[in-house]
Amino acid sequence: MQATSGRSARPERPLSPHLQIYSPLINMVMSIVHRITGAALYVGSLLLAWWLIAAATGPEYYDYVAGFFGSWPGKIILLGYTWALMHHLLGGLRHLLWDTCRGYDLKTIDLLCWGTLAGSLALTALIWIGVAASGGL
């Protein structure tokens, strides 16, 4: 008699299509971007720690670190960090709203997802305009 379960008996079954089969929708894209920006902020926590360590170390080392953040590669990294933070922040607020079982009709989903992207870009631009206006660039 054939075993009804177990690792050896695994019939060839059709597999369900995976991600690459479907054309990307904005909610799918925002979902993975939320995870990617989260991972980026994870690495980016080193920047904050480095800055705090530098401030606690002394003027020479602080000037060196501040000099790096003020250089072009440093600015590009900080610009990316700003966007990742804003995107993950807005995406997180969207998820908190969804946690309350609100905002699940298709129009609202699209609006919230596009809003996350547009809002993160707008906030990033605002922050950097603010820095530029105060002469920080």
Place this chain on the structure above:
Amino acid sequence: MAMRTPLKTARYLGSAKEGADHFWKQRVTAVSNAFLAVFLVWLIVSLTGADYATVKHELGNPLIALGLLALVLSGTIHMRLGMQTIIEDYVHDEGLKVVALMLNTFFAIFIALASIFSVLKLSFGA
């Protein structure tokens, strides 16, 4: 004839009964992070281009130090939980997964301790 059921191989590989705790801590720190992220952006923007004496003085301000400590605590807990989910989703080799989860905890604690030590040194150090 094997008398043992496949339950033997499945036992202890199920839920660790920590899912709700993980979910809730992720949400609580998400809410605090939402406020603390705004504080961080404000702080960094206001200190951009400032000289060392100003930065040292500002970071030594009790309210700013408390805000930074809250951010570091809330942020490192949140990022450790998030990275744990990513590891559990993508790392399927059991040994590698355990190592990755351990490194994740070590990294989060390293960031937390290094940052907290620095903030406290700025507040209490000479």
